Amino acid sequence: MTTPYDDVEYLVRSENRIAVLEALADDHHSRSKLQSLTDASRVTVGRILEEMEQREWVTHEGWEYEATPLGKLLATDVRQLIDTAATAQNLRDVVSHALYDATDIDLRWLESAQIVRPGDRGDIIAMINRVGTLYEGATNQLQTVGGFFEYRTLDIVRRKVVDEGIPYTSVYTQEAIESALSRSDARSHIAEILGTGNEIYVYEDEIPFILSIIDGTIVMGATDDQGGPGPMIESDEETVLNWAKATHERYKREAVPLDPDTLESW
Structure with a gap:
């Protein structure tokens, strides 16, 4: 008698087996249709169908095959397992980074998130440009909380808030505020933003990440131990x-x- 582990091992050791079971869980198909859906050979499809019928995962009437209730249950859960494994692989460096340690976010929420990794200078510039593009497209609201300013996008924020009237609320660490106000251009932008009645808050303790909410999209990142950029989540x-x-x-x-x-006293 086989054990549950035997069935799991049988299924996950072959992408063709999973593909056949998922296809039959969605609809009934002939052997030739399964060949075209899975790119498996006629012999392989035939063997898989026979093995799955023995396990009572698949049944057939004439030339048409379909998954049984047991097969549909397995197809759903094995897909969830594979998706979870894919998420774990994709987020491996995020979890090992301070970005994850600093938050209480559930990793399952990030299954469809886009992860941008700063592999080289081109990637870093692409990350900054992506955030700038999101800011440029904002139409409803901008919110930020973080431990550092990104000066290259601050002018975009100023234009969106001052010229277009988009509501803006941010929370920055005292260190980040002091650093920004030491620059004449950033000081001017901050003064203009505050002059519109929008608010910037000062947080006394550390914030080990930066999080921006741009309309219905969030972008989150952090620096690494050497002060360089880490993965960015969108x-x-x-x-x-x-x-x-x-x-x-x-x-x-x-x-x-x-x-x-x-401001002048900072």
Whole structure:
């Protein structure tokens, strides 16, 4: 008698077996149709069908095959297992990075997230340009919480907020604010943003990541141990967006507004 482990091993050791079972879980098919759907040979498809019929995962009537309720159950769960394994592979360096340690985000929420990795200078520039593109396309709201400013996108934020009237709320560490205000261009941009009535908050403790909410998309990143950029996560999943909004609000509650009348004293 086979064990559950035997059945799992049988199924996952062959992509063709999984493809056949998933195809039959979706609809009934002939052997020739399964060959075209899976790119498997006639002999391979025939052997798989016979083996799955023995396990009562598949049944047939005439030339048409379909998955049994047991087969459909397995097809759904094995696909979830494969998707989870793919997510684990994709997020391996994210989990090992400080970005994940600094958040309470559920990894399952990131299954469809886009991960951009700074493999070389071109990738770093692409990451910055991507954030800039998202800012340029913003039409509803901009929110940020983070431990550092990205000066190359600050002018875009200023234009969106000052010229187009898009609401903006940000929370930055005191160190990040001090660093920004030491630059005349950044100081000017910040003063203009505050002059519109939008708010920038100062958080006294460390924020080991930067998180931006741009309309319905979140972008999150962090620096590595040497101060260089780490992986950047981009997602428009509702669960991730709700988490990001709650995170922003939590840091905002623990921060104090930056007073535009005191900028000169920084």
